[in-house]
Amino acid sequence: MRHLNLDQLRTLVAIADLGTFSAAAQALHLAQPTVSLHVSELESRLGAPLVVRGARRVTPTPAGAVLVERGRRLLRDADDAIDAVRRQHQGLAGQVRIGCSTTSVVVDLLPPVFHALLERYPDIVLTPSFLGSAYSVSGLLAGTLDLAIIALPQPATPGVALKPWRKQPMVAFVPARWQAPRRATPAWLAQHPLIMNQPGSRMYELTMEWFGRAGFAPRARIEHDYDVAMRGLVAAGYGVALLPAPDDGTTAHAGEHVQTLPLSPKLTRHLAIAYRAHGALDGATQRVIETLLEFA
Structure with missing residues (x-):
């Protein structure tokens, strides 16, 4: 049996909620024949009747009611997944791994940055690691860190970009x-x-x-x-x-x-923000860098 089609599942849930094919078609901006096709294809795939067409209202069969109940959860999960991907792409959510050369950076300098990020982007999680500057640069190159706060001067490293941050x-x-x-x-x-x-x-x-x-x-x-x-x-x-x-x-x-x-x-002591120079930064990392620079 082929996998369930979420569009067809959404159509079935709309019919159960609204009571008629025509109301479901209007709500979903579909032609009524398309709504009928969605239901017939679902019934064909599952080998069971899913709706009973009454004189005034269409109601789910017992099998259809089970599918509608489970379908609501599947559609919510699908919508949540789409929203999570969209927020990740827009830089509104995600995990950012940051290397810090000393604990004083986390204790004394980063709390206002953490607070600003939490206020603006509550779904961005900033995860600090206490690493020396050289190890932080290595972590950027290895892909285990997304950005780092490092002490200057540092030898030029291909693939790593630096923005001066704090003195x-x-x-x-x-x-x-x-x-x-x-x-x-x-x-x-x-x-x-x-x-x-x-x-x-x-x-x-x-x-x-x-x-x-x-x-x-x-x-x-x-x-x-x-x-x-x-x-x-x-x-x-x-x-x-x-x-x-x-x-x-x-x-x-x-x-x-x-x-x-x-x-x-x-x-x-001069500090800089270090990040990978090649390839596009993900949106969450860009938001963190922008916020850090506000506190430069």
């Missing part, structure tokens, strides 16, 4: 009980235990370049790649960390056991 001033996170100067210099920091990102990360390179320009090459007491954990270690008194200032320089998220000091000379 974050770097500050020193220092235990609150320490006696500290008004500004943290490379010389002062080099004399204290340091909590630094792991070698190979862009944050580690940025920090070591800053020390190097002042003639210092300090060793870290603790190496860690998660900003929130590093702040916790600072609060516990294990050392000082150079990290992006939360919320564009405010100290609201530093914690009561942590003080933040501006750096002298200043140090800034």
